[in-house]
Amino acid sequence: MARRGITFCAVLWLLTACAVDSVKTQYEADAPLRVYKTFDWMASEKRGVSVDDMAAFRLDAAIRDSVHRELTARAYKYQTLGSPDFFVSYRVSAIDPAGAGTLEVEIHDGRTRRLVWRAWLMEAVPAKLDEPDVSMNAHVGTAIRQILHHFPPR
Numbered sequence: 001m002a003r004r005g006i007t008f009c010a011v012l013w014l015l016t017a018c019a020v021d022s023v024k025t026q027y028e029a030d031a032p033l034r035v036y037k038t039f040d041w042m043a044s045e046k047r048g049v050s051v052d053d054m055a056a057f058r059l060d061a062a063i064r065d066s067v068h069r070e071l072t073a074r075a076y077k078y079q080t081l082g083s084p085d086f087f088v089s090y091r092v093s094a095i096d097p098a099g100a101g102t103l104e105v106e107i108h109d110g111r112t113r114r115l116v117w118r119a120w121l122m123e124a125v126p127a128k129l130d131e132p133d134v135s136m137n138a139h140v141g142t143a144i145r146q147i148l149h150h151f152p153p154r
Helices: 002-021 054-073 136-148
Strands: 024-027 038-041 086-092 101-109 115-125
Touching: 054 086, 054 136, 101 136, 115 136
Parallel strands: 038 086
Antiparallel strands: 024 115, 086 101, 101 115
């Protein structure tokens, strides 16, 4: 009986490790990622998500809430005034009806605005966001947690 429990835990650990390893990252080796302490959202040239597209509006809110929660839980401070150490932006690939979308999070240096770190997770966003059985907040929260697990690089 104990052996089954150990086997189950080992399989569960391997599945968790595989999920985290599916995140792809790129970063500038000379960027001061480990000294960053404050963040803000990168201003977008595009206008925000329209409330007319309720699914996109809910997705935007879920992503921003999850990123904010993950960063502040790791002692990064949200700073809207002055010059933060880094800016955060995100991108969701086009979601087609048959599959799920890719979620990418980007970190830009606060002083130079240069992209210094990015990570993405394929199939991170459910294809059908407005179906009752899809818990978008939980799904997106898990994806963001997996992505930001790699920030800053170890």
